[in-house]
Amino acid sequence: MTHKMEVRFPLITERLLIRPVEMTDADALFKYRSDRKSNKYQGWIPETLQDAKDFINTAISNKIDIPDTWFQLVIIIRSGSIMIGDIGIHFLNSDNCQVEIGYTLDKNYQHKGYATEGLNVIIDFLFNILNKHRITASIDPRNKSSISLVKRMGFRKEAHFRESSLIRNEWTDDLVYAILKKDWKKII
Ligand SMILES: CC(C)(COP(=O)(O)OP(=O)(O)OC[C@H]1O[C@@H](n2cnc3c(N)ncnc32)[C@H](O)[C@@H]1OP(=O)(O)O)[C@@H](O)C(=O)NCCC(=O)NCCS
Numbered sequence: 001m002t003h004k005m006e007v008r009f010p011l012i013t014e015r016l017l018i019r020p021v022e023m024t025d026a027d028a029l030f031k032y033r034s035d036r037k038s039n040k041y042q043g044w045i046p047e048t049l050q051d052a053k054d055f056i057n058t059a060i061s062n063k064i065d066i067p068d069t070w071f072q073l074v075i076i077i078r079s080g081s082i083m084i085g086d087i088g089i090h091f092l093n094s095d096n097c098q099v100e101i102g103y104t105l106d107k108n109y110q111h112k113g114y115a116t117e118g119l120n121v122i123i124d125f126l127f128n129i130l131n132k133h134r135i136t137a138s139i140d141p142r143n144k145s146s147i148s149l150v151k152r153m154g155f156r157k158e159a160h161f162r163e164s165s166l167i168r169n170e171w172t173d174d175l176v177y178a179i180l181k182k183d184w185k186k187i188i
Pocket of ligand 1: 105113
């Protein structure tokens with residue numbers, strides 16, 4: 001079945017609101033994304049606020065569900081309207097039925113279940129609104145929190161590429177985790 005339902009944002013969960021990134025998010029995004037320690041396994045770390053603005057500028061020019069582009073969402077705590085992280089969706093060009101996801105939380109809001117709650121609604125959206133077939137995540141094997149997160153969502157490990165990514169002059173291994181629509185069960 002290729003029928004897709006209408007895409008409507010924001011997505012709302014018990015504690016969170018998830019919507020496309022906006023330029024006014026630049027300060028908050030720069031603050032947590034520039035934290036080198038918390039983001040040590042991430043390929044992109046902004047050096048300056050302008051880097052964050054450039055990132056957002058590219059992101060807001062992308063429409064959702066276009067092959068070979070990323071669509072960038074932000075995670076907001078509903079009570080207090082605090083922006084605590086972001087989720088990126090990479091629409092792959094193979095058949096327009098597969099996506100890769102990336103996610104980052106401000107370290108002050110980790111270990112509270114927010115990433116689990118946010119990914120739960122995003123994965124459900126990707127499978128049941130955009131009718132995607134398969135979702136993948138690419139993870140540094142040392143990134144235990146990220147591995148726990150995708151395992152909690154029901155992803156399985158499908159590949160371990162040795163020294164396949166050059167990140168800040170270090171050849172790093174890359175794990176690929178994936179989940180199929182037919183295996184997806186909402187966890188919250
Ligand atoms: C990857 C990342 C988003 C995971 O964040 P996280 O805080 O571990 O994930 P959650 O928000 O879902 O929180 C889950 C943890 O909170 C605990 N928790 C506390 N309250 C909870 C609640 N109400 N509901 C669910 N879990 C709760 C869970 O037990 C779990 O702990 P555990 O991992 O020790 O088992 C975070 O580590 C991050 O942003 N890292 C930096 C960026 C990064 O590396 N991104 C991934 C690139 S591949």
